[in-house]
Every structure is written in C-alpha cells, then in structure tokens.
Amino acid sequence: MLREIRPAIILLLLLTAITGLAYPLAMTAIAGVIFPKQAQGSLIEKDGKVIGSALIGQEFQDDKYFHGRLSATSAPDPGDSTKTVSAPYNAANSGGSNLGPTSKALADRLKEDVDKLKAENANASVPIDLVTTSASGLDPDISPEAALFQVPRVAKARKMPEERVRQLVTEHTQGRMAGLLGEIRVNVLALNLALDAAAAK
Amino acid sequence: MTVIGWIQIFLYCAIVVALVKPLGWYMTRVFNGESTFLSPVLRPVEAGLYRIGGVDAKREQHWLTYTVAMLLFHVGGFLVIYGLMRLQALLPFNPQDQSAVAPDLSFNTAISFITNTNWQNYGGESTLSYLVQMLGLTHQNFLSAATGIALAVALIRGFSRSSMRTIGNFWVDVTRCTLYVLLPICMVYTLFLVWQGMPQTLGAYVDATTLEGAKQTIAVGPVASQVAIKMLGTNGGGFFNANAAHPFENPTALSNFVQMLSIFVIGAAMTNVFGRMVGDQRQGWAILGVMGVLFLAGVAITYWAEANGTSTLNALGLTGGNMEGKEVRFGIVASSLFAVVTTAASCGAVNAMHDSFTALGGMIPLINMQLGEIIVGGVGAGLYGMLLFVVLAIFVAGLMVGRTPEYVGKKIEAREVKMAMLAILVLPLMYLGWTAVAVVFPPAVASMANAGPHGFTEVLYAFTSATGNNGSAFGGLTGNTLFYNLTLASSMFVGRFFMIVPAMAIAGSLAAKKSIPPSAGTLPTTGGLFVGLVVGVILIIGGLTFFPALALGPIVEHLADNANNLF
Numbered sequence: 001m002l003r004e005i006r007p008a009i010i011l012l013l014l015l016t017a018i019t020g021l022a023y024p025l026a027m028t029a030i031a032g033v034i035f036p037k038q039a040q041g042s043l044i045e046k047d048g049k050v051i052g053s054a055l056i057g058q059e060f061q062d063d064k065y066f067h068g069r070l071s072a073t074s075a076p077d078p079g080d081s082t083k084t085v086s087a088p089y090n091a092a093n094s095g096g097s098n099l100g101p102t103s104k105a106l107a108d109r110l111k112e113d114v115d116k117l118k119a120e121n122a123n124a125s126v127p128i129d130l131v132t133t134s135a136s137g138l139d140p141d142i143s144p145e146a147a148l149f150q151v152p153r154v155a156k157a158r159k160m161p162e163e164r165v166r167q168l169v170t171e172h173t174q175g176r177m178a179g180l181l182g183e184i185r186v187n188v189l190a191l192n193l194a195l196d197a198a199a200a201k
Numbered sequence: 202m203t204v205i206g207w208i209q210i211f212l213y214c215a216i217v218v219a220l221v222k223p224l225g226w227y228m229t230r231v232f233n234g235e236s237t238f239l240s241p242v243l244r245p246v247e248a249g250l251y252r253i254g255g256v257d258a259k260r261e262q263h264w265l266t267y268t269v270a271m272l273l274f275h276v277g278g279f280l281v282i283y284g285l286m287r288l289q290a291l292l293p294f295n296p297q298d299q300s301a302v303a304p305d306l307s308f309n310t311a312i313s314f315i316t317n318t319n320w321q322n323y324g325g326e327s328t329l330s331y332l333v334q335m336l337g338l339t340h341q342n343f344l345s346a347a348t349g350i351a352l353a354v355a356l357i358r359g360f361s362r363s364s365m366r367t368i369g370n371f372w373v374d375v376t377r378c379t380l381y382v383l384l385p386i387c388m389v390y391t392l393f394l395v396w397q398g399m400p401q402t403l404g405a406y407v408d409a410t411t412l413e414g415a416k417q418t419i420a421v422g423p424v425a426s427q428v429a430i431k432m433l434g435t436n437g438g439g440f441f442n443a444n445a446a447h448p449f450e451n452p453t454a455l456s457n458f459v460q461m462l463s464i465f466v467i468g469a470a471m472t473n474v475f476g477r478m479v480g481d482q483r484q485g486w487a488i489l490g491v492m493g494v495l496f497l498a499g500v501a502i503t504y505w506a507e508a509n510g511t512s513t514l515n516a517l518g519l520t521g522g523n524m525e526g527k528e529v530r531f532g533i534v535a536s537s538l539f540a541v542v543t544t545a546a547s548c549g550a551v552n553a554m555h556d557s558f559t560a561l562g563g564m565i566p567l568i569n570m571q572l573g574e575i576i577v578g579g580v581g582a583g584l585y586g587m588l589l590f591v592v593l594a595i596f597v598a599g600l601m602v603g604r605t606p607e608y609v610g611k612k613i614e615a616r617e618v619k620m621a622m623l624a625i626l627v628l629p630l631m632y633l634g635w636t637a638v639a640v641v642f643p644p645a646v647a648s649m650a651n652a653g654p655h656g657f658t659e660v661l662y663a664f665t666s667a668t669g670n671n672g673s674a675f676g677g678l679t680g681n682t683l684f685y686n687l688t689l690a691s692s693m694f695v696g697r698f699f700m701i702v703p704a705m706a707i708a709g710s711l712a713a714k715k716s717i718p719p720s721a722g723t724l725p726t727t728g729g730l731f732v733g734l735v736v737g738v739i740l741i742i743g744g745l746t747f748f749p750a751l752a753l754g755p756i757v758e759h760l761a762d763n764a765n766n767l768f
Contacts, residue, residue, distance in 0.1 A: 008273035011254040020340030024426040031401040050409040055448040058411040091419040094443035096526040096554035098677030100655035101511040104767040132525040135446030141529040182454020183532035
C-alpha cells in the first residue's frame, strides 16, 4: 500500500497541471483566435464605449424602451456588508428569486404586477414572462407576446406609429433553432437599440 | 404540454441512445488498454506520466489496494482545492481581487468537488478567482469524473473476470480515462460552447454603461473550458452562481440541448461498456431499459406539472406554464427536461431555479436523487449504483423461486447482498437523519427562504442532493452557514465513499468467483421481465424509504396549492 503514495502525489500534481492549467489556458488561446468576439463576452460597443453584452439582459424602466423580465439579483449593501440589497440585472451576482409555488410573497408580487400591467394595456392578456423573475436575473429575452404587449406604451412615449414599432418587434423575433429547439423570443437590448436607431432617422 | 415539446424530448432520447454504442465501443477499448486513434499522440504522454509517477501499468491491484489508491488520490485533491481557496488572494489570475475564502466554506467546497457533488455554497463570480476556478475546480471536475468511471470499470471487471484476485490498476484507469475520453471530448466541446457565445477569457469583469445610463459590471472568465467538463463529467458546479441558467453559461437553445446530451452520454454509454465486458451487450441494454422507463416517467410528470402552473398563476389568468425562475430561451419544456436529466444523472447543473418549480415538478428531481441517481446517474457512479440494485433484485428473485441467484455468470451470495444493502441504506440515513436534525435546530431553520412545507422541502432537497452527490439545490436555502457547511460536507463524504467501498468489496469478491454458464434455472437478465423486476425493486425500496418525508414536503404542498393555501 505504501507504494501507492508516490503516484497519489505525483500523478495528482501532473494531472492537475494538465487539466487545471494547460487545458484551460490552451483553450483560452485557441478560442481567442477563432471566436474572439464570443470569448470576450459578446460585448456591444457604441461610440467606442461598451454598452452591454448581446447575451446579458439589462434593466429598462423608461416608457420609451421595451422592458425585460423581472430580475431578483442582489448586491452587497454598501452600508452593511453582511446584508444585501435588491440590484436588478446585477451581472456580477446572478440568481433567481427562489420563491416557491405556495409563497405568499410571490403571490402578492404577481398580483401587484398584473394589476400594474392591466392598467397599462387593458386590451391584451398579461404575458406571464413579464411578471415572473428569470432564473439568472439576467435573461436577455422576452416572448413575442410580451414585446407586443408593450407596443402601445413604447409607441406613445416615442410618438411613433404603433405599426412601425410592431414591425420592429417582428423583425427582432427569433424563431426556434431549426424550427425545433428552444422557444420563440425577442432580445430586448437588440430591439431597444433598433428602436433608438429608428428614432434617430 | 405541446407537440413540439414532446418532439424535443424524444429527439433528445433518440440521440442519447444513438451515441451509446459508438462511445461504449470506444471506452471499452480504452479500459481494456487497446490502442485507439488517439494512441499515437497520447501513448507517449501516458507512458511519461507513469514513469514519473512510479506506476507499473502492468501491475494490477487487489480491490483493497485499488480503493486505498483512490482514497489517497482524493486526500491530495482535497488539499489542493482547500489550499488554493484559502490562499487565492496571494495567487495569480485574480483580476477581481477576490479575498481568501472562509475556512468552513473552503472545507465544504473541497469536499464537494472531490465527491463529484459540486454543491454551490459559494457564488462563483462573487467569490472565486480564475485560478481557483481552473486549477482547483476544473481539475477536480476531471479527476472526480475519471475516478467514478474507473470505479465502475473495476466493478464491471468483478463481474467479467473469473477466479482472479485483481480488478485493474486505479492509476492506469484514471489516467487513461482523463487522457483518452474526457480531455479530447472537452477540447472540441469547449470550442463549440465558445462558438455559441460562452466567454473564455482571463480578462477582468467588464464595466458597461447601459442604454439607460446605469453601470453594469459583467462577470466573464474562462467559462467554457470549465463548463465542458462540468457537464460531461456530471459535476455540475457552475462558473456563475445561476449555473446553466446564466446566459453566459448556457447562451442558446442549442448549447442547452448539447449540454443535456453531454450530461447523459457517458453514463448511458457505460451500460454498453458493461455489456461488452461481460460478453453480452444485451445485458447493457436491459440496464439502460430500466433507466429509460424511470426517466420517461419523471420527464412526463415534471413537464406536465410545470406546464400546468400553480393555482396562484391560474387565478391571475397567467397562462403558458410556471415561468417563475425560468429563462425565456428555454421555456417550460427545456427547463423541465433539464431538471430531470440533471438529477437523474448526478450532475446538478440547473438551467432553471428548482426552488420555484411547482410542488410536483420539484418533487421529481428530489425522487430522482433519492433513488440513488441510478437513472443513467453520475459518470460511473450511476452504473455501480444501478448494479447494486440489480444485485438486490436478483437476490429477491432468487428468494421467490428458491434458487441461488446468479447474474452474468456470477453467483450472488450473502456477502454481495450485505454490501449492496449497506451502500443502499447509508444514503437515507444521511439525508433523512440530517434533515430531521436541521428542522428542529433554530439556526438551521432560519436558513429557509420559504415558509410552510416548501421550507421543509428546501432542507430535505439540500441533504438529498449532497448525499447523492448531485449538487443541484432549492437555492433559496442559505447554505453558507457553519451548520450547513459542515453537515452537508459530511453528507457528501458519506454519500460518496460509503457507496464506493462496499461496491469495490463486491467487485473483489465477484472477481474471485468462478464464472458459471447459464442453465435452465437461470433467470434471463436481458428481457422485459428482468427490467420490470428491477424497476419494481427500485421503486419499492426507494418508496418505502422516503415516501414519509415526501408526504411532509412536496405532497402536502401540492394539496395546499390546490386549496389555494399560501405561506
């Protein structure tokens, strides 16, 4: 049995170096050459400044923008590091609400948000993805129903014809992969960028 | 539930089944020491490792030596991770200046990774440096997976050999598994994941100014290389806190689909390795059949429950299923399927928050783990767990007809059955025992995020996941406390090693027995009768063990939900 001690130490160190250093570093180098944009985080720049990542949702509250999912992410309380404060779309601390199906807090929150959205647009039924928190708190997408629901508000705030805004939503609706995998969705940041571009014209 | 949803589920199953034979063939060659298409490149590396490490590749080990070698290897792995976490502030590759991790959290995480659990009491992007993610976690993702596979192969040798004292060489099995199976697949897989949008960089987090003018710090890192082995090795520990729900850790529907495939592929192929090594591939397919029956039942229930939503959602007129804690790009079907896959295997990665699943939708992942993660299961661990149940089922069948039970040519006798029972019974002892302690210990109760039966389920889920070496969580529970760090670590340790040691004892005892040819009185172990028998034994043993606990948690919560009771 004693002769197993040498391989336990040496093989562990060698395999650790291979799988824990050589492999990730080599992959970083290769990926950086073949897919430089993705490897850096699919960042979007505007006028030389990073405005976000194509894959990471960001918070929108202004009426003139489409709003994304609710986000339950938090950040350390600046006043007391043992506590946390709500910080939606904190891309340095992902996470969900973790509220269960019989949670009163969840039921109250849902009711409040449904009422708010009904007041905003009484003509359509409230899409579920607009009143639920995403798993990561960073969901970049909403369903096409959730985007179309917001069209009247956005069009009014921007004084654009609803038809034009609806057309932008349609243009930014992504189908299922190969018509099969995943769900039909709209990337909120891409849509809002297109909206800004259309308004600037 | 939709037609396109079910098509996705069946497409998934079809691809897994299609991969079983080719991968099983390749892995059998690897573990038999035969040459493969990678040998010209890897043989010299392999030989070099043995030379420096002082390993004689030709010298095989007794089961006890094999097990001791495995345990020594893990002591080393524990020290590496613990040391790196405690010292990360002083080490390179730490652009965010993460400070040293607390001793209890480091202890928990080190145990978590050497046991292939990857329970996340740490929040990846807010706690760990890139060096710890790579050298600490990525390396152990490889080695704990390779260990699981090696142990399963050793147990298979117990069945396939006749009158032999040895069951293989641990060092050779682990090295060959890492070099020939895990690393090559991961290299291709990493590039695929980066192509789909996963970051792979050593640069610091990016500060962005959003369209509305707010500052958003975006965590990045060497994500793809870690996620590849995290899924393939059924480890499941996320680079980010939100795990595979994070858009960087699972950017597209395609990356999600392939991640689910990679969770199952090695575990499913191990049944074929078993069949090939015992000389009858149908034996492997029968075991996969048992797994398939239990898997599809779980998928159907979870998908149905999530698509139906809850009373609260329905009362507000919100349709389309329970989207709380789910991502739009995955929706109901891919989130439900992922949850069942990750708990059937002992992966534990999540692409949706299980804590927010409906009562019954969240119960299936819990049951999957309580059955011992034998539905495909962890790489290797799933097969040896399943074989323990097979031993038991064969024993029960033997009792019914009054014959000495045999399986693939080996007589199953008192020693094997005792060891199998020991391994199977120690799991509920840990998760039921610690849950009972936690729910009467006020500081542990304070960690619950939800009130009522859901809070109980959070605790039960935590200890089940830890004992089963799964690592998924009802994430609302605040696990990073002294109590949970220590008790969960003990669950992970016992759940892993108290299963492995009896399994290896069985391997040694079987290898020493003579192989006997099947006779007219032998129960055929390749047909529907055998599949039904094993499924029955699993459900009866499992059901009797944990049904009372489920009744206090998800079942009563489901009734409360139907009655519109909130907590």
